[in-house]
Amino acid sequence: xxxxxxxxxxALRDKxxxxxxxxxxxxxxxxxxxxxxxxxETGLKTGARDTLKTFFDEVNLxxxxxxxxxxxxxIDRSNSPVVEIKIPGKEPVIHNKVxxxxxxxxxxxxxxxxx
Amino acid sequence: xxxxxxxxxxCGGTGCISSGCLDVETALVKSLENHGMTDEVTILxxxxxxxxxxxxxxxxYPDNTFYVRVEAKxxxxxxxxxxxKGKPVERLLFKDPETSVRYTHHxxxxxxxxxxxxxLMHCGVVDPEKITDYFGVxxxxxxxxxxTEQKPKDVIDIVKDSGIRGRGGAGFPSGIKWEAAxxxxxxxxxxxxxxxxxxxxxxxxxxxxxxxxxxxxxxxAICAYAIGADEGVVYVRAEYPLAINRFKxxxxxAREYGxxxxxxxxxxxxxxxxxxxxxxxxxxGEETALLNSVEGQRGEPRIKPPFPAAVxxxxxxxxxxxxxxxxxxxxxxxxxxxxxxxxxxxxxSGTKVFALAGKINNVGLVEVPMGITLRDxxxxxxxxxxxxxKFKAIQTGGPSGGCISExxxxxxxxxxxxxKAGSMMGSGGMIVMDETDCMVDxxxxxxxxxxxxxxxxxxxxxxxxxxxxxxxxxxxxGHGTEDDITELRNLGETIKATSLCGLGNSAPNPVLxxxxxxxxxxxxxxxxxxxxxxxxxxxxxxxxxxxxCIACTLCKRVCPVDCIIGERKVIHEIDQERCIKCxxxxxxxxxxxxxxx
Amino acid sequence: xxxxxxxxxxxxxxxxxxxxxxxKQGALIPVLHEAQRIFEYLPIEVQNHIAQKLDIPASxxxxxxxxxxxxxxxxxxxxxxxxxxxxxxxxxxxxxxxAKFEKDLGVKAGTTSEDGxxxxxxxxxxxxxxxxxVVIVNGKVYGRIEDKDVEGVIEDFIAGEGESA
Numbered sequence: 001x002x003x004x005x006x007x008x009x010x011a012l013r014d015k016x017x018x019x020x021x022x023x024x025x026x027x028x029x030x031x032x033x034x035x036x037x038x039x040x041e042t043g044l045k046t047g048a049r050d051t052l053k054t055f056f057d058e059v060n061l062x063x064x065x066x067x068x069x070x071x072x073x074x075i076d077r078s079n080s081p082v083v084e085i086k087i088p089g090k091e092p093v094i095h096n097k098v099x100x101x102x103x104x105x106x107x108x109x110x111x112x113x114x115x
Numbered sequence: 116x117x118x119x120x121x122x123x124x125x126c127g128g129t130g131c132i133s134s135g136c137l138d139v140e141t142a143l144v145k146s147l148e149n150h151g152m153t154d155e156v157t158i159l160x161x162x163x164x165x166x167x168x169x170x171x172x173x174x175x176y177p178d179n180t181f182y183v184r185v186e187a188k189x190x191x192x193x194x195x196x197x198x199x200k201g202k203p204v205e206r207l208l209f210k211d212p213e214t215s216v217r218y219t220h221h222x223x224x225x226x227x228x229x230x231x232x233x234x235l236m237h238c239g240v241v242d243p244e245k246i247t248d249y250f251g252v253x254x255x256x257x258x259x260x261x262x263t264e265q266k267p268k269d270v271i272d273i274v275k276d277s278g279i280r281g282r283g284g285a286g287f288p289s290g291i292k293w294e295a296a297x298x299x300x301x302x303x304x305x306x307x308x309x310x311x312x313x314x315x316x317x318x319x320x321x322x323x324x325x326x327x328x329x330x331x332x333x334x335x336a337i338c339a340y341a342i343g344a345d346e347g348v349v350y351v352r353a354e355y356p357l358a359i360n361r362f363k364x365x366x367x368x369a370r371e372y373g374x375x376x377x378x379x380x381x382x383x384x385x386x387x388x389x390x391x392x393x394x395x396x397x398x399x400g401e402e403t404a405l406l407n408s409v410e411g412q413r414g415e416p417r418i419k420p421p422f423p424a425a426v427x428x429x430x431x432x433x434x435x436x437x438x439x440x441x442x443x444x445x446x447x448x449x450x451x452x453x454x455x456x457x458x459x460x461x462x463x464s465g466t467k468v469f470a471l472a473g474k475i476n477n478v479g480l481v482e483v484p485m486g487i488t489l490r491d492x493x494x495x496x497x498x499x500x501x502x503x504x505k506f507k508a509i510q511t512g513g514p515s516g517g518c519i520s521e522x523x524x525x526x527x528x529x530x531x532x533x534x535k536a537g538s539m540m541g542s543g544g545m546i547v548m549d550e551t552d553c554m555v556d557x558x559x560x561x562x563x564x565x566x567x568x569x570x571x572x573x574x575x576x577x578x579x580x581x582x583x584x585x586x587x588x589x590x591x592x593g594h595g596t597e598d599d600i601t602e603l604r605n606l607g608e609t610i611k612a613t614s615l616c617g618l619g620n621s622a623p624n625p626v627l628x629x630x631x632x633x634x635x636x637x638x639x640x641x642x643x644x645x646x647x648x649x650x651x652x653x654x655x656x657x658x659x660x661x662x663x664c665i666a667c668t669l670c671k672r673v674c675p676v677d678c679i680i681g682e683r684k685v686i687h688e689i690d691q692e693r694c695i696k697c698x699x700x701x702x703x704x705x706x707x708x709x710x711x712x
Numbered sequence: 713x714x715x716x717x718x719x720x721x722x723x724x725x726x727x728x729x730x731x732x733x734x735x736k737q738g739a740l741i742p743v744l745h746e747a748q749r750i751f752e753y754l755p756i757e758v759q760n761h762i763a764q765k766l767d768i769p770a771s772x773x774x775x776x777x778x779x780x781x782x783x784x785x786x787x788x789x790x791x792x793x794x795x796x797x798x799x800x801x802x803x804x805x806x807x808x809x810x811a812k813f814e815k816d817l818g819v820k821a822g823t824t825s826e827d828g829x830x831x832x833x834x835x836x837x838x839x840x841x842x843x844x845x846v847v848i849v850n851g852k853v854y855g856r857i858e859d860k861d862v863e864g865v866i867e868d869f870i871a872g873e874g875e876s877a
Contacts, residue, residue: 001372006259016251026176043201068178071178072201073201074201130842133838315802318837393780408741410738411740411741414779429738472842473803478844570779702860
């Protein structure tokens with residue numbers, strides 16, 4: 001397509017922003033919010049990958065630009081899948097036994113908090 | 116899973132391709148297939164991360180893990196441990212050679228900590244072969260605003276106000292140059308991008324073309340709009356196939372979206388770009404020589420004035436800007452002149468990219484704010500001298516820059532300061548030398564280059580540099596006299612003052628600066644017929660230290676001319692008359708008993 | 713035109729390129745690039761041919777060909793060995809590497825061996841300074857080469873038939 005105006009360009013920018021935004025913000029350790037999902041051995045058995053995928057999708061859908069979803073090693077084996085949410089300037093919060101439904105709820109809550 | 120939330124970046128600059136990043140990519144694709152993760156991960160080949168010493172580099176997002184010296188066989192472990200189980204592969208993280216600390220994030224590494232990436236902002240972030248990535252980082256917005264909302268004069272004023280100076284060498288204020296071309300009435304004007312990066316050891320322009328080609332296109336279009344041009348030429352070294360290819364792809368994409376061509380952003384502004392290949396002539400980095408080359412002539416410089424801004428390509432007003440200068444322009448328009456001025460030093464706003472190389476631990480491409488000291492570049496970013504050797508000199512500005520010694524290490528890097536120190540900014544090569552380098556030999560090396568590359572048009576450069584080279588040749592062979600040193604200085608100063616172009620004006624710098632800073636080495640060569648670093652073969656004498664020799668005959672057996680006397684249990688000796696100074700015995704000796712004097 | 717033993721099909725290929733140009737203004741250097749790609753070198757016959765096609769004096773073309781180091785009037789060997797002599801490679805010992813190649817293959821830099829097998833060139837800078845000293849043989853890059861590695865490099869490219877990596 002030919003870009004014919006500033007608005008055309010803005011629309012393309014918004015469309016493709018998702019693909020690069022993560023690379024741009026992931027250097028901002030001080031300001032970004034991190035969602036750390038434990039996906040070690042135990043996590044894999046208890047469905048942590050589904051939780052992770054839900055987080056990826058939900059954060060994208062919610063257009064939370066300054067939030068990074070990171071897969072990490074197991075955080076707490078007995079309560080897996082465990083998710084740690086770190087918002088800059090606040091104490092990290094641990095959430096136990098996070099399934100997809102709970103993940104959706106957490107992102108929804110996060111949306112009001114970080115935006 | 117949305118693949119954009121898990122991305123693996125593989126450095127695809129020429130340096131990393133040379134060290135095997137293509138195999139790494141193949142291995143990664145295969146590992147992902149094996150684990151059924153192909154749909155979950157986006158693989159991107161991006162431009163240079165700068166840390167070439169440690170290539171190939173692989174970066175995992177979003178956790179931002181920075182793996183170095185990755186080989187194809189490591190990829191399975193990265194997929195299995197890191198991607199699948201969340202455990203980064205410790206052994207592939209960068210380990211500081213001095214402190215043994217391992218770093219997960221590149222931002223914490225001393226190599227990156229003192230850098231400020233403006234020109235290289237998108238290198239290693241956007242996929243250079245995808246215009247959509249560039250859209251995502253507000254690409255072409257500066258051009259859009261310029262052509263739809265700003266007058267050409269407004270654009271020129273912002274560039275002038277930012278204080279940006281040409282990054283190709285001379286440091287002429289870009290805004291003033293643009294204004295000059297704007298003020299000339301003409302039916303046709305040109306914008307030329309100088310990517311004929313001829314300085315050995317400097318590769319920032321190539322890295323920018325490889326890593327962020329759209330920013331160069333956007334900047335050229337902005338310049339064209341500002342001065343009233345409709346045609347652009349990129350003059351790039353034929354030795355840069357990857358950069359040429361990526362730039363061609365980028366131009367094709369820009370055309371597809373109507374960002375090059377007619378009626379850009381629905382206005383009456385037209386602009387398109389052609390690519391011209393250089394053919395290996397250093398002098399073509401000089402702007403008027405470059406113009407002759409584009410016109411299909413020998414690349415000899417023209418007499419200035421008239422300046423190209425008035426009479427340039429095919430006799431029309433032409434702006435010639437270097438790649439690194441151009442790539443800063445879109446950000447200056449987006450973020451404002453004050454933002455740009457917040458980096459750097461007085462009259463030297465912004466940053467400069469340097470290619471750090473030579474006897475230094477961290478070889479690579481670094482971008483620092485103007486005004487940083489050479490000491491910080493060498494020790495903080497460069498990680499000090501390789502192999503624990505002693506620093507001797509740092510050479511800046513390419514083959515016609517000067518060598519700065521230990522006592523100049525606290526020089527703050529600005530166009531003026533480097534000139535005062537007998538060197539220059541040039542295009543940004545920085546080559547570090549240690550105690551084993553002979554400065555007379557280095558001066559000779561550079562002069563050999565200049566003699567070879569002198570276009571031959573003007574006498575001081577063509578003949579003068581050859582004479583200087585002959586004198587240096589004499590000195591390094593042990594036939595030099597004190598008069599030769601005086602003659603070197605006279606010649607050097609005459610050539611500097613009377614040559615036609617920048618090449619001749621600066622060619623004697625390596626000699627003059629080493630005369631200023633390392634006179635003792637010249638004197639040792641002339642008076643004592645001795646080369647203190649043992650580099651000048653004709654002045655070196657190999658001797659065996661009797662106390663260290665264990666009479667093992669290893670050296671005797673390796674000597675190609677049988678000039679080592681002695682046998683088992685008889686301490687060896689070298690017959691100086693017959694020795695050809697090949698150094699083979701030194702490498703062989705298990706006790707380091709053979710020394711040079 | 714001078715007697716030539718060069719394949720006429722190659723000239724046809726070059727003509728096709730020249731005829732396809734939309735403007736002959738400033739076309740000389742691109743044409744020389746293309747010609748060198750087709751013929752591998754630019755002998756006088758080729759230069760004369762271009763002179764006629766572009767209507768430029770042959771002397772001028774000779775002047776341009778000899779000015780630029782990228783253009784060559786001698787045919788390169790089967791194995792094209794380029795030793796980077798950029799400063800970073802030089803200070804890390806590229807001069808010794810070059811000397812070793814010259815000695816082992818009996819060919820001086822800038823020339824081709826009589827049997828047409830090897831040509832050695834001192835290259836200016838490939839920008840892979842992290843790998844200094846760098847040697848390139850038919851497109852394959854060998855990094856961090858010291859003079860003692862030269863024999864291994866020669867064995868490697870002969871074994872690999874000099875395939876590009």
